[in-house]
Amino acid sequence: xxxxxxxxxxxxxxxxxxxxxxxxxxxxxxxxxxxxxxxxxxxxxxxxxxxxxxxxxxxxxxxxxxxxxxxxxxxxxxxxxxxxxxxxxxxxxxxxxxxxxxxxxxxxxxxxxxxxxxxxxxxxxxxxxxxxxxxxxxxxxxxxxxxxxxxxxxxxxxxxxxxxxxxxxxxxxxxxxxxxxxxxxxxxxxxxxxxxxxxxxxxxxxxxxxxxxxxxxxxxxxxxxxxxxxxxxxxxxxxx
Numbered sequence: 631x632x633x634x635x636x637x638x639x640x641x642x643x644x645x646x647x648x649x650x651x652x653x654x655x656x657x658x659x660x661x662x663x664x665x666x667x668x669x670x671x672x673x674x675x676x677x678x679x680x681x682x683x684x685x686x687x688x689x690x691x692x693x694x695x696x697x698x699x700x701x702x703x704x705x706x707x708x709x710x711x712x713x714x715x716x717x718x719x720x721x722x723x724x725x726x727x728x729x730x731x732x733x734x735x736x737x738x739x740x741x742x743x744x745x746x747x748x749x750x751x752x753x754x755x756x757x758x759x760x761x762x763x764x765x766x767x768x769x770x771x772x773x774x775x776x777x778x779x780x781x782x783x784x785x786x787x788x789x790x791x792x793x794x795x796x797x798x799x800x801x802x803x804x805x806x807x808x809x810x811x812x813x814x815x816x817x818x819x820x821x822x823x824x825x826x827x828x829x830x831x832x833x834x835x836x837x838x839x840x841x842x843x844x845x846x847x848x849x850x851x852x853x854x855x856x857x858x859x860x861x862x863x864x865x866x867x868x869x870x
Contacts, residue, residue: 660868662740663687670868671804674757676750677868679743680806682725682828686711688737694728700817703861709735712861714811715819723783724810724822727861730839733829734858743866748832748840748853750867755851763803765791765849773849778805785809785823785846794846807844813861827862 661667662685669680687693697703697710709732714720732738733745746754760769763777779793779800787794811822821827823846830840834855841862843852856862 660740660743663689663691668866671806673754673803673805674761676754676757678754678805679866680804682808682810683728683738683864683866684721684725685738685740686726688735689739689741690737694732694738703813703817704815704859706859707731710861712813714813714822720810720822724808725863727810727813728829728864729861730829730856730858733831733839733864738864739866742869744869745829745831745864746867748830751830751840751842751853758803772851774803774851775844775849776800777803778807778851779826779844780806780808783808783823787847789847789849791849792847793844793849809844809846810863812856815857815859827856827860828865829856829862 659667659669660679662683664685664687666684670677671680686696695710697706697712698716703710703712706729709729711726711728711732714724714727728738739745755772755774758774758777759772762769763774764771765773765776773791775793776791776799781797781800784794784797789795793800807826809821809823809826811820811825812827813819825846826844828842830842832840834840838855838857841854841856843854845852
């Protein structure tokens with residue numbers, strides 16, 4: 631009787647430990663409907679994906695059109711995605727490039743996640759500036775690019791404080807941004823190694839939306855608008 635009880639206790643404790651580990655893993659990763667697994671990072675009050683989105687389907691399982699032809703991309707006014715240079719070898723590191731019509735469909739991110747609004751990008755920027763992620767720790771200017779950028783794949787720069795200046799000093803936030811380049815509205819691919827561009831879900835005009843960008847020779851997280859026809863990277867943030 632005593633031995634059986636001990637075995638039961640051992641089994642129960644083991645089961646609790648297994649469940650605990652599984653829960654912890656599920657809190658630090660998220661999967662899309664294609665089965666791609668993304669790590670996550672907590673920055674302030676926000677939880678971000680560490681990798682760019684790679685899904686070829688919406689979260690309801692319906693396919694997103696893959697558009698390789700440049701002329702077809704130029705004429706596109708509906709959702710579409712591609713791989714940089716139409717090379718699926720770029721998927722692992724850089725993820726997919728999506729036009730904004732895909733973002734605006736409202737079902738691109740895994741369930742429980744979403745494409746950040748322009749204001750949510752501002753929350754990230756303001757938190758990092760105020761909490762020592764700037765070059766030299768200053769807390770009143772936007773020099774957070776190195777803290778966001780990955781330690782590899784960025785082109786080198788001789789400008790102190792730029793992403794490409796001593797890559798070993800990058801990525802103190804764990805955000806791990808890569809320079810995945812873009813596909814312009816004309817269908818041409820450009821800037822891989824130099825620039826990373828990420829959509830927000832916020833419209834700027836009838837033809838453009840707010841984006842964030844990083845450049846290998848700069849030290850700031852930039853913001854501007856881009857044509858809804860452009861193909862850019864996507865990062866997701868967890869729902870509150």
